[in-house]
Amino acid sequence: MHQHTDFIPLNIAVLTVSDTRDESTDTSGQYLISALQESGHQLKHRQIIKDDIYHVRAIISQWIYDETVQVVVITGGTGFTGRDSTPEAVAVLFDKEVTGFGELFRQVSWEEIGTSTLQSRALAGLANHTVIFCLPGSTGACRTGWEKIIKPQLDSTTRPCNFVCHLLPK
Numbered sequence: 789m790h791q792h793t794d795f796i797p798l799n800i801a802v803l804t805v806s807d808t809r810d811e812s813t814d815t816s817g818q819y820l821i822s823a824l825q826e827s828g829h830q831l832k833h834r835q836i837i838k839d840d841i842y843h844v845r846a847i848i849s850q851w852i853y854d855e856t857v858q859v860v861v862i863t864g865g866t867g868f869t870g871r872d873s874t875p876e877a878v879a880v881l882f883d884k885e886v887t888g889f890g891e892l893f894r895q896v897s898w899e900e901i902g903t904s905t906l907q908s909r910a911l912a913g914l915a916n917h918t919v920i921f922c923l924p925g926s927t928g929a930c931r932t933g934w935e936k937i938i939k940p941q942l943d944s945t946t947r948p949c950n951f952v953c954h955l956l957p958k
Contacts, residue, residue, distance in 0.1 A: 796944040796952055798858040800824050801833035801851045803866035804931045805844055805874050806925060809836060815922075816863040816930045821861035823934045825863075829942065832857050841867045852881065853917045858955040860918060860941060861934075864925035874922050875909045882913030882920070889921065889937065896936045897929065919951050 802824075804817040814836055821831050833851060837843050844865065851857045865874030879885070889912035897905035910933065914922045919942075923933045946951040 793829055798829045798942055799832040799856050799943060799957065800829050800861060800942075801857050802831065802835075802843070803833075803847060803851075803860065803862045804836040804925075805839050805862060805927040806933070807838050807871060808838065809864075809884065811836060815927045816925055819927050819930050820861050820934060823931075823939070827939055827942070828860075830861075838870040839873060841873040841877040843953070844874060845881065845956050848878055848881055848920065852915045855957075857918055860920045861895040861932050861938065862922045864923075866911075866922055868907055868909075872909075875911055878884070878920060878922055879911065879913065881915050883916065886914065886919070892937055892938045893923075893933055897932055900928065900932060910957065914954060917955055917957070919955060 802817050802820050817834065817836065821834060825831060833846060837847060837952055841946050848860060851860050865872045890910045893910040894905045894908055894952065898910060908924050910923055921938055923930050940946045941951050943950060
């Protein structure tokens with residue numbers, strides 16, 4: 789595995805899954821966009837869609853097919869309400885699940901929200917050289933996931949390992 793000594797900016801797509809948010813009320817999506825840009829990455833796509841399993845799956849399929857997208861971050865649809873379907877929409881697209889992501893997200897969330905973290909179905913996986921992170925819809929959860937897990941793993945200088953080498957063309 790080749791380790792990079794210089795930061796490599798990645799192209800990231802952000803999807804907000806919500807039946808109620810639009811661009812003016814999507815604080816979670818806006819946080820993620822600001823955070824990824826402040827970290828040196830580029831926003832490739834941004835979309836807000838209703839919580840519909842097939843619409844989510846269609847958008848993510850397009851983005852993992854797009855060779856210019858290396859990362860997809862989804863916010864919303866990971867809870868237990870009737871329409872929360874992000875895990876069901878996305879997991880079938882994974883070539884490999886990043887099992888530790890959901891476990892680590894719930895561990896770091898424990899410090900902030902206690903046992904309520906059990907109701908997070910955050911998950912991640914790799915598909916066609918694209919890493920996909922699924923976060924809860926709250927801005928606090930997006931901040932926790934980005935700052936404590938995603939940001940360092942998308943930094944090519946993070947040691948001993950990071951996701952960047954899995955996302956670059958061979």
